[in-house]
Amino acid sequence: MNRRQFSRLFPAACALPALSSLPLAAGAKPYSGPVRVLVGFPPGGATDVVARAIVDRLGKAMNGQVFVIDNKPGAGGQIAAQALKAAAPDGSTIMLSIDHTQVIVPLTIAAAGYDAVRDFTPLAGVASYYNVLAVSAATGVTSMAELGSWVKARPTEANYGIPAAGSVPQFIGHVIGQSFGVPLNSVPYKGGAPMVQDLLAGQIPIGIASMTELIEHHRAGKVRILASSGETRSRTAPDIPTFRELGFAGIDKNPWLAFFGPKGVPPEVVEPFERAVRTVLAQPDLQERLAKMGNEVTPASSAEVGRWVVDANATWGKVIRDSGFKAT
CATH class of the missing domain: 3.40.190.150 (Bordetella uptake gene, domain 1)
Incomplete structure (x- = not known):
């Protein structure tokens, strides 16, 4: 500096x-x-x-x-x-x-x-900033409703990557799994970057991390962000609905x-x-x-x-x- x-x-x-x-x-x-x-x-x-x-x-x-x-x-x-x-x-x-x-x-x-x-x-x-849930393009999933159906049909594949064990993304995934009625299995990584790389490669179907780490890949069509935290939608990504508006309680902060x-x-x-x-x-x-x-x-x-x-x-x-x- x-x-x-x-x-x-x-x-x-x-x-x-x-x-x-x-x-x-x-x-x-x-x-x-x-x-x-x-x-x-x-x-x-x-x-x-x-x-x-x-x-x-x-x-x-x-x-x-x-x-x-x-x-x-x-x-x-x-x-x-x-x-x-x-x-x-x-x-x-x-x-x-x-x-x-x-x-x-x-x-x-x-x-x-x-x-x-x-x-x-x-x-x-x-x-x-925003936490977001994204899916690999390989899943073909385009909405949280479709994701619920996807994990119910494939409960053994319902894995989601997170930047670290004990991080907020882990607990967001827990709440979403409860809402779906299917426990989701968290896969901790040593940071968001390696998790995003595996999501891009289709090694994991779901990833939860900051919008910062995923928004450009979403815009490029390499992953799809399905929902974000926040009381209102992000001004920089108004196409992405919030967990709150989709009915997922307690994870909007x-x-x-x-x-x-x-x-x-x-x-x-x-x-x-x-x-x-x-x-x-x-x-x-x-x-x-x-x-x-x-x-x-x-x-x-x-x-x-x-x-x-x-x-x-x-x-x-x-x-x-x-x-x-x-x-x-």
């Missing part, structure tokens, strides 16, 4: 209360060093790409602060989240995280080592991305950062770039992101308990 593109972030407010209440304007004392942005997934992954697109602009919005991406992949973001928990609450270490890391990992891994409500400070919301800090980040650090994120997300070219990736820009305050976490815990906690899944 080219550090010269970035700018100063937080005033040295922890040491200078008089400056801490001021907006970050020219003349505000610079933060003492670069801000480390933790990303719990590898370089080039969807979360990493979004992080880089945003922090490339945050520096300009914050008077010259340097931001440095620090990828700590592994365990669905758990490693990065543990590093965030251990960081100083002064704004020098933050994390762009997805809801899976903040909510699903602690619900499905007994030794996750953190709790999002207890251990982190929400900073700003960034975007939401969209995943999201948001910035978090360690517990105890003070308001004089949170508030200017939140304003800068809103400024960046209002840029039309960034909105277009994120939309092409299957994201919908969703600016949100610290308090709103806190409610996202609580709501996701309630929604997916119930689905996970009802599925009989046991935390490992």
Whole structure:
């Protein structure tokens, strides 16, 4: 990352209360060093790409602060989240995280080592995106109704690929199988990319993953997306119905991305950062770039992101308990 593109972030407010209440304007004392942005997934992954697109602009919005991406992949973001928990609450270490890391990992891994409500400070919301169910072109299936008939006729072939065990796509498949009256068998992969490749090759008939990973293959006719999460249809893919409108209850919540800090980040650090994120997300070219990736820009305050976490815990906690899944 080219550090010269970035700018100063937080005033040295922890040491200078008089400056801490001021907006970050020219003349505000610079933060003492670069801000480390933790990303719990590898370089080039969807979360990493979004992080880089945003922090490339945050520096300009914050008077010259340097931001440095620090990828700590592994365990669905758990490693990065543990590093965030251990960081100083002064704004020098933050994390762009997805809801899976903040909510699903602690619900499905007994030794996750953190709790999002207890251990982190929400900073700003960034975007939401869609989980989708797609079928291989080899199935010939064109709707969820047809898929129900297909799995009933072939219960031993009713396998669906998921990016990881214990992920939201696994529980979406469980709910859909219950609705069909035929248990679907989840096939965990090490990430969405290998799962999509097997779906394209017809090695698995069904795949559940983010719209980002499947939308271009859908548009090319190589797979067919039958339904998506969301209370309403995606603006970038309005032809795809939602699970909700098709009658599948409890799986309509969209995943999201948001910035978090360690517990105890003070308001004089949170508030200017939140304003800068809103400024960046209002840029039309960034909105277009994120939309092409299957994201919908969703600016949100610290308090709103806190409610996202609580709501996701309630929604997916119930689905996970009802599925009989046991935390490992």
